[in-house]
Every structure is written in structure tokens, then in C-alpha cells.
Amino acid sequence: MSAVPNAPAARRLTVWAPAGLGEVRPGDDLAALVGDLLDGEGLAEGDVVVVTSKVVSKAEGRVVMAVDREQAITDETVRVVATRRREGLAPLRIVENRLGLVMAAAGVDASNTPEGTVLLLPADPDASARALRDALRARFGIERLGVVVTDTAGRAWRDALVDVAVGAAGVAVVDDLRGGVDAHGRPLSVTVTAVVDEIASASELVRGKAAGRPVAVVRGVGRLVPAGWTPDDGGARLLVRPSADDLFREGSAEAYARGYDDAAAGRERKG
């Protein structure tokens, strides 16, 4: 991997986001809509097409009536990670959702959706990415194509949001340099880069949020788009850290309270 950056493809990255996809509706053929949108500049071997989870969800009919948005969040929740009271609002809930993603409101989205509805994340964003990839490869007659499905997420420790990959196909999820060496010949022992998250973030800079540009093309990361990719190579789900391995699996206040209650009730201390 240490030679990879010398590949021309690693030296220059271009991201563009064409306007004009228009409103996506349940049952729409998203691959056809995205293909039409990209016909102008076309696609090349090694490109990565980035699509927001929002339009994927709309095409897949993941819109639900929001008569009870809180119930929709509850239904998407596997595990409550942390909560915070909010003045005049339902408490903010940061939860692990069906996809293993830790997100505020379980990733249930009420912006850019018709009044009275909310949008759930795709049922299986990696599968959505694979289907979109298959259709676009066939349409544009290319073999090496990546597809990334993005969503916007908060982080611990840092304010504001960044886009991350919730689905991926045809592209390396991580750029694993653990086999590589640094300029001093010292092993790069712990550097595993979440390149699909970086691709998601790069595309957000061009797409914007209120832009009506939910689709972007990233050209110049062909080293991350292997020939002969198969679903066994894995998607964005690989980046989800199992909660058992996560030092931050539970909010600080929630963990403190659980410890306090265990001791107060005379229960034994948990690991």
C-alpha cells in the first residue's frame, strides 16, 4: 500500500454534483434517474457515485406518516445510547438503530420530506448500493465502479455534523496501511483509514444540504475501486463498531447512573 500514493489516480481527486435530479418518489427507478443525471459527463472506470440515503429511502418508499415522529424513532431503535432533555421538545435520543449506526433520532429524518411525514433510512443501505452499482455498471458499460450511500451524523467530542457512508459497494471501505511502512521504514501499525467515510464527506462539500444535488461523482480514487469486487468484500456495515468493543457504547451520565444504581441495590460491579 505504501506505493499506492505514487499511482497517478491517487494524486488528484475531482468531485462534481450535477443539478436536476428532481423530487424522488416511492417506486421511482433511482438507478434510471441517477443514470439520466450522469449521462452528460458519463462515468469512467474507477469512479465512485455517491448518493444520499435520503433519495434512496424515498425511492424505496421508506416514508412514514409522522403523526408520531417519536414513535417512528422508537421503532427504529435497537438500544438507547444517551438522551438529553430539551426545552419544549421531546428529549434528544442518541440510539443504536437497526443498522448498528449510533445516531440522533435513530437516523429518522424530517427535513426535505413532505409535511407530516418522516423518512427512515434504507432497510439495507449496502444492498441499495449494490443494486445501484449493478444498474449503473450495465448502463455505462464499466466494470470498476463504486457506489456510496451517505447520511449526516453527529460525533462525540466534536460539534457539528459530517457525512458518513451508511452503504457501500464496489469500493474499499478502509485503506488498510498496516502492511505498509512510513518514510523511515517503520511499520504504519495502526493506520486504518475509513476511506468511504472520507468519500462521503468530500462529496458533501459539493452536494451541500439544501442544494437539490443528492448525487455526486468522485473521480481519482480508482486505487480504492478494485476489479472483481464481490459483495463478500463487504460494505459500509464493516465500519460499525460492535457496541461490546466500544469504549463509548453508553452515554457518560447513563453509565454513571447504572453504576450508582447497581451499588445502591447491592448488585455486584459489572466489568
Place this chain on the structure above:
Amino acid sequence: MSAVPNAPAARRLTVWAPAGLGEVRPGDDLAALVGDLLDGEGLAEGDVVVVTSKVVSKAEGRVVMAVDREQAITDETVRVVATRRREGLAPLRIVENRLGLVMAAAGVDASNTPEGTVLLLPADPDASARALRDALRARFGIERLGVVVTDTAGRAWRDALVDVAVGAAGVAVVDDLRGGVDAHGRPLSVTVTAVVDEIASASELVRGKAAGRPVAVVRGVGRLVPAGWTPDDGGARLLVRPSADDLFREGSAEAYARGYDDAAAGRERKG
């Protein structure tokens, strides 16, 4: 802001990372070295120059002998956030460092440094970015220039690492859309994007880790590079969430243990 994505600059992003900076040594004039490196393609109004904290630290002489790397980490630590035992190694320490950044090993770096030394983060990465910006603006005769200083960081909940901004000057740290509306005219009430972190991540895709390419230029985000920027507009430090506001200010196991110990000792429950 809702009109911003219609600006041509928001539509296409290009990132390149020239080779050839070479090894940076304490006392080197980093602005001169970076300027020489960029002379070929030059810089344009609205560009953002991205430099790794590693080369900034090297130029600023932040190299310390690593006879005791653990002591160097301790010296950089303001607050221990979480720890994890490791087989045959000193425990992994995730801490808040002098800069407010929550990072493994306090951001102390032992890769790409001469044997027997470690590299500390710059003393004030926002100030480093401002100094580099001033020098590059003068050299290339441009007014609107952003500079971002990056480091590689882990995240809660997601595996692998991404580059984030630890220093910034001349560029908007966040793209605040709270004043904007979505395609349905509904306020984009909570979308504050950490654009400098997304710029850092985008540049990492081109720079790579073992690349010998610690400098990148991002062109196409001119909407985020305002005329008349002043240091009062703030740097990357603005993205550091104060620990008091952070639902994940403490590792789950550490918080649980503190709660258990408080109750076991008959101390009253803390907020």
C-alpha cells in the same frame, strides 16, 4: 445559504497533492517549503491549502525524545477520557489534550518520526494555520485563501480513522444552514456541517498516509473562503465540544465505575 449550492464554486471540487516536500526539520520555514511545492500549479482566490499537523509540528520543533513515550502522552493530557488494556503494551489512553481534542495517546505521534523520538501536536494549530496563510497570501498575491492543519483521529461508534481539522484560518469552520430552508420550504433547523473536517477528510484521500505528500490544495469551496476573514472569525478550535456539553465526556466503563464507587461510599448521586 440555501442559494449557495447554485454558486458554480459549490458544484465541482478538485483536490491535488504534489509530491516532493521532502523531510521537514525543526526550524525549517514551512511556508517557504510549501510555497515552493505549490509554485507549479500556483494558488487561486478561494483555494484552501491543507497541511498535516505532522509537518507543522516538525517545522515548529515539536519533536521530543521518546525514551518515555508514555510520559510524553501524560504530559499532553489534560483529562483521561477512557483507557483500555492491551496485550503486552501500555494501556491505550484516550484523553483530552491541551487543545481540547479527545484523541488516543493525546495525539502524540510515533510514525514518520526519526527512531527514538515522538512528535507532539503544534502548540497552537490555529495560530500555525494563520501564519502559513499570511505567508502564502503574500507570496501568491491572493486575498481569499484558507489553510487547514489536519490530524488523523478515531471516532466513537465507528471503526477506522478519518482526518479532521485541528487548525484552520481563512476558511469557514462550519457551513451553518440553520437560516436556510429545504426544498419544501421547511427550515433546516439542525444542519450545521463541519466543513473544515470534511475538507481535511477530502484531502486525506489524495495525500494518503505513507505518501510523502503532506500538503494538498482544495479548489472549489470558495464559498467557504470569505473576503475579509479575521482571526476573530475563529479556527478549528471552534469545533471542540466543551466536555461539560458532551454526552460522551467519559468512557462508559469509567463512568459506570465512578457511579458504583460513589454509591458504595455513600456519596450522593452526581447529575
